[in-house]
Amino acid sequence: MSALEAMAEDGLDLNDMDALSAFVADAHAVDAAALLDELEPEQARDLLMAQTLDHQTEIFGYLYGDTQEALAHILERAKLVEIVSEMNSDDRADLYNRLTEDQRAALMPGLARAEREDIRRLASHEEGTAGAIMTSDYATLGLELTAREAIDSLRKEAPDKETIYRAYVVDDERKLLGSVRLQALILASPDTPIADLMERGALSVRLEEPQEEVARKIARYDVLAIPVINESGELVGIVTHDDAIDVVEAEATEDFHKFAAAGAIGESVRDAPIFTLYRKRIVWLVILVFANLFSGAGIAVFEDTIAAYVTLVIFMPLIIGSGGNAGSQGATLMVRALATGDVVMKDWSVLLGRELLVAALLGVTMALAVAPIGYARGDMGIALVVSLSMVIVVLVGSLIGMSLPFVLSRLRFDPATASAPLIATIADVMGILVYFSIATAILF
């Protein structure tokens, strides 16, 4: 349920600006932003302007990119500058990337020089990399400090920082030496040197590392943030846990969509324009229509067999469907296991052997289930054709489903492109050839 609907249910009148303003003032910034996202930009602006500067900045940071963009157009320039100066550096850089040249030109002169440089630097990194999601709001400490001096230094830096729970220890050239937890600083006696409190050889990621990798490391090592270093080993930013959880969720959604050959729909399914939904889905559907022509061609070859035994057609959807189903199962397990890092390229041969065994068991079970039905609808010959085809189709379907994600991964495609519909279509063609070949061999 959207924030708007929830509030309407609570009896909040959307035309009563005073009531709305009171709600926004009391709400968590996340919920306030969810409301403003659903209003007209002018109404959102008026509500935003009625808040304290802190709350304004926080709410603005949680708004959808589209809403931020719309507000950037209609907010007073001085107010926009004020809000942007206070934003987290990563959110700010994202906003900058969405603005037009004119808007940027209007905004930038109002900002301090350090902020302008920070924005340009952060905004320059390629989408999908550590650089694109990192923030520069982290605290650093020199190796020569004591615990007391370090706390004093953090106290000075803290108001601007997204987190000071872990501070990064750097040398004179900003090379990353290690990190120290605020908890450790507070517990230590005041004169302890940082060098004694620091955890050395901190976990870090490179600027150009894919964001899924970064998220996986944050999840694996249970850390609040991970430092980002450039090719010279200098600390240039950190990626925080809240960005990691967003990446994990977005990645899973993207893979899920791809796997149903539905394209990756970045925005909400509820709000995406009809044409976007059409465009994302039609490409694969038409590709699959043409791929299916091979099934048709396969059937055409066996037209004589079919004309002689029309009963065979009755089992056709079952045979080809079963190959596709077993194939999608195999593919799903592999796509997700590759995505979470549970299996890797090297495991392929072991997994192939295991899948062969599992598929053989599945195929035999399904053949046993279907044999009596073949006998009931046809005769002993049909039963034999159907059950033999079932074993082979399930075996081959599983192998295709299991192997295709690996092949795609090896070719540096996303394994999730080995979608269920694609595998079902390949399994169809293969199933038809197997089924009617066996039928022709046995029945004629």
Next chain:
Amino acid sequence: MSALEAMAEDGLDLNDMDALSAFVADAHAVDAAALLDELEPEQARDLLMAQTLDHQTEIFGYLYGDTQEALAHILERAKLVEIVSEMNSDDRADLYNRLTEDQRAALMPGLARAEREDIRRLASHEEGTAGAIMTSDYATLGLELTAREAIDSLRKEAPDKETIYRAYVVDDERKLLGSVRLQALILASPDTPIADLMERGALSVRLEEPQEEVARKIARYDVLAIPVINESGELVGIVTHDDAIDVVEAEATEDFHKFAAAGAIGESVRDAPIFTLYRKRIVWLVILVFANLFSGAGIAVFEDTIAAYVTLVIFMPLIIGSGGNAGSQGATLMVRALATGDVVMKDWSVLLGRELLVAALLGVTMALAVAPIGYARGDMGIALVVSLSMVIVVLVGSLIGMSLPFVLSRLRFDPATASAPLIATIADVMGILVYFSIATAILF
């Protein structure tokens, strides 16, 4: 790649205990645990015993449940008690739940009374709820303290706590009043009362709240941890961000597996026993075999039509496949959108209208693509049958795919049960009836 393989690649000899021990001593606890998970329990125990107590405890906490269980059998009792006392309270309760009665009886007397009670309390919550993943390692503060007193109090409590970055403010009955950030305490002048620094009305979850809900809240509000309260409003634990990220990842994997009708395989696909993989997959495959009998029955009805126009069979896989593909696309979008909370039951009628429109566009496009092929392989009549069937099949398939997750959700089933293979099978039956009915009507 497993830690073991990575190390073998690095030339580390798995029989050289000294080299292994050096690796474990220097490695991050996560990586050390990943190695021990792959060794024989006796070897793992020997390596573990060679570490410092801190490192032992940390490594032990990251081991798989199976490995922890195996080690619990063969570690000296005094050592096990020592490690368990130092573990995070949530990990400890998980371990307790995996032990046999005998093991519990051996372990518990060695622990302090407070620890025993803590374990029993945490271990008693139902799987999948906030209670089952919460920890009791959080810090609390009284409302009457000043900033300096609060820091002193945290300093005393801190060594035992998983996090002190946010401390929870409670009244005399442990009712949750709010929370205060360590950052705020450090920045404040020493005599500031907690009441002035505290954020009131803290976000919280109930003990029995499903863990996906908890994870979603942590992600939505970008918090490090969320407090858990019982029915009287008393603070009983917190759930931390690292558990939330694990829940988000596990949920996505489970939905993904369900959606391919592959069952939810809790363990690693690489390590799951063959029979487990077989068992998880065969159920749905056999159900689908029987569901497919309806397709067969449908075809049997139209045997005369087929005998007269064998060319119709050529387009059968295409028609039924297209309905299934469009249906899985629709279902995927809905299943994932329902899982992430992007859409809710109330949105159903709006989405139905949108899906009808998108499906009509998709169907017409695909009909246009397929009509010339129908003409080429058959005649004008076949072209008409094929393209008309295509529009209807895509329309109906999409509607089924889009509606089934909502229906399941309404009936309190997991929407992901509306799996791609299930929808493909339903679409098959429907497609056959539509296709041959239209053919019979037009061609005879």
